[in-house]
Amino acid sequence: xxxxxxxxxxxxxxxxxxxxxxxxxxxxxxxxxxxxxxxxxxxxxxxxxxxxxxxxxxxxxxxxxxxxxxxxxxxxxxxxxxxxxxxxxxxxxxxxxxxxxxxxxxxxxxxxxxxxxxxxxxxxxxxxxxxxxxxxxxxxxxxxxxxxxxxxxxxxxxxxxxxxxxxxxxxxxxxxxxxxxxxxxxxxxxxxxxxxxxxxxxxxxxxxxxxxxxxxxxxxxxxxxxxxxxxxxxxxxxxxxxxxxxxxxxxxxxxxxxxxxxxxxxxxxxxxxxxxxxxxxxxxxxxxxxxxxxxxxxxxxxxxxxxxxxxxxxxxxxxxxxxxxxxxxxxxxxxxxxxxxxxxxxxxxxxxxxxxxxxxxxxxxxxxxxxxxxxxxxxxxxxxxxxxxxxxxxxxxxxxxxxxxxxxxxxxxxxxxxxxxxxxxxxxxxxxxxxxxxxxxxxxxxxxxxxxxxxxxxxxxxxxxxxxxxxxxxxxxxxxxxxxxxxxxxxxxxxxxxxxxxxxxxxxxxxxxxxxxxxxxxxxxxxxxxxxxxxxxxxxxxxxxxxxxxxxxxxxxxxxxxxxxxxxxxxxxxxxxxxxxxxxxxxxxxxxxxxxxxxxxxxxxxxxxxxxxxxxxxxxxxxxxxx
Ligand code: C2E
Ligand code: CA
Ligand code: CA
Numbered sequence: 001x002x003x004x005x006x007x008x009x010x011x012x013x014x015x016x017x018x019x020x021x022x023x024x025x026x027x028x029x030x031x032x033x034x035x036x037x038x039x040x041x042x043x044x045x046x047x048x049x050x051x052x053x054x055x056x057x058x059x060x061x062x063x064x065x066x067x068x069x070x071x072x073x074x075x076x077x078x079x080x081x082x083x084x085x086x087x088x089x090x091x092x093x094x095x096x097x098x099x100x101x102x103x104x105x106x107x108x109x110x111x112x113x114x115x116x117x118x119x120x121x122x123x124x125x126x127x128x129x130x131x132x133x134x135x136x137x138x139x140x141x142x143x144x145x146x147x148x149x150x151x152x153x154x155x156x157x158x159x160x161x162x163x164x165x166x167x168x169x170x171x172x173x174x175x176x177x178x179x180x181x182x183x184x185x186x187x188x189x190x191x192x193x194x195x196x197x198x199x200x201x202x203x204x205x206x207x208x209x210x211x212x213x214x215x216x217x218x219x220x221x222x223x224x225x226x227x228x229x230x231x232x233x234x235x236x237x238x239x240x241x242x243x244x245x246x247x248x249x250x251x252x253x254x255x256x257x258x259x260x261x262x263x264x265x266x267x268x269x270x271x272x273x274x275x276x277x278x279x280x281x282x283x284x285x286x287x288x289x290x291x292x293x294x295x296x297x298x299x300x301x302x303x304x305x306x307x308x309x310x311x312x313x314x315x316x317x318x319x320x321x322x323x324x325x326x327x328x329x330x331x332x333x334x335x336x337x338x339x340x341x342x343x344x345x346x347x348x349x350x351x352x353x354x355x356x357x358x359x360x361x362x363x364x365x366x367x368x369x370x371x372x373x374x375x376x377x378x379x380x381x382x383x384x385x386x387x388x389x390x391x392x393x394x395x396x397x398x399x400x401x402x403x404x405x406x407x408x409x410x411x412x413x414x415x416x417x418x419x420x421x422x423x424x425x426x427x428x429x430x431x432x433x434x435x436x437x438x439x440x441x442x443x444x445x446x447x448x449x450x451x452x453x454x455x456x457x458x459x460x461x462x463x464x465x466x467x468x469x470x471x472x473x474x475x476x477x478x479x480x481x482x483x484x485x486x487x488x489x490x491x492x493x494x495x496x497x498x499x500x501x502x503x504x505x506x507x508x509x510x511x512x513x514x515x516x517x518x519x520x521x522x523x524x525x526x527x528x529x530x531x532x533x534x535x536x537x538x539x540x541x542x543x544x545x546x547x548x549x550x551x552x553x554x555x556x557x558x559x560x561x562x563x564x565x566x567x568x569x570x571x572x573x574x575x576x577x578x579x580x581x582x583x584x585x586x587x588x589x590x591x592x593x594x595x596x597x598x599x600x601x602x603x604x605x606x607x608x609x610x611x612x613x614x615x616x617x618x619x620x621x622x623x624x625x626x627x
Pocket of ligand 3: 528529549551585
């Protein structure tokens, strides 16, 4: 119907103009022959009607979306078609009564040619076109058929045949027209479906399927957009959250439990933030938030703390209850950075800082972090440029056995003396090397040096060597270590590899495989910095360590803290029960030493006994470990 109305609006003005032109032509040939009221007044009135209607039609604007309006419009066209057909036919037939044969011939010609023209104009609307055919040609055929004149009878017969053909043509044209419109309609519908599908696709590409939150892509798109749209003087902040202890949940309870935890974590964050804030899962157990607007730094820290606390509460999963914690890093626009990259990097650094120094808390990126970042990147640069095989060296710190009064073993500790930066502590450059992936190279250089040193000592002192988290999850590094030991003709039993819990947090299965491999080849494994990580007992239970090294943070307060005395006592007893060694690190005073002895501890390491040095206290060693 819409298509019909549309086509007719263009064709009906043409129809009126055609009627007008032909009527004027007929009136002209009959002027003076027919009465004036027919050739002048009637034509003026009919012509005026035609012009007025033609103008009205070309101005008319039908609301095509309104079906009722379209129906009303088409009904009106039908009524008008009848009126116009009747009026003009009556006028023309009356004209026939005047004039000679030529002029009568003109009337016949006028009627036939006009009706064909009008039918073409109405061809999109068969009811109206057929009405015109019936009224005009019907009257014409009857009138001429009964005129008694042979020529007119022949014309009537001829016109009757033409009418039948015209009706046929109208029908087939209309069928084509309707088919075309249907196809067009289908195409439009298909187009709409395609648009809708691509819209859905786009939405899906921006959503994290597990949590239903925005994904990494959406986060960065929104961050770019926010940076671009934020005016001078306006502020917003980027927050990054990372779960501490998520990996063990995955390992112990399985991946479905990990998924469940992430979903619940997302819900908790959403509950604190409300629905307007962009919250995205950036991957793994990391979330990103765009916070706007905020009052001051205090408000941000408070919100950050609230978010961390929300994730601290135990999670009830289908397989049991678990607890994790979360650290959060914040960076503010425009104070800290003005670009989306800068903001993200700084929020990430604040998070890294939080995890390292105050896990479970929210840290706002501050000016002094900038120095740290610069310092880190300086170290990274220096590591790249340095000739590490000459700048790195190993110092050795003995572990004493209180019961025998002799050296139990020595721990190899890396030292880096850089031409530009001077001596850099391993506690500073190892984390950077871990982050940038340079640590594997450091390990190889240091281990080569260790084996050379060991061969040169001429005794059998056991040595422990620290491995980074990254080393222990890479099977080729571990295989390389064993090959090197064999190549240097060193007994693997002399070696203990110290690993920390961060390695298991990274990839438990790979770490376990590496540890087994090293043990199978005769080396021993120590769990370093025991007590400052997560779910430590599980690792002790599953990983068959040979040594447990209790972190200095438990030893330092021993003298005046009952709690730490109890903890240390428990750990010492546990090691005795498991039949493994227990080394207490960082013993600095005789009080600490005596307290440890009182608690049943035997192996100790610390400045009280000896500082790390290039050449281990060889005299003492040679006595003990004469080869
Ligand atoms: P760590 O493995 O826990 O090593 C013990 C650290 O405590 C050493 O610091 C040692 O010098 C220090 N220390 C020993 N006794 C005392 C004491 O009585 N008081 C105090 N305050 N500190 C004491 P260092 O040499 O600076 O090493 C720091 C950390 O760097 C190490 O902690 C270890 O995690 C890492 N590291 C050192 N060498 C290597 C290495 O060759 N490879 C890897 N992957 N990491 C290493
Ligand atoms: Ca160590
Ligand atoms: Ca340690």
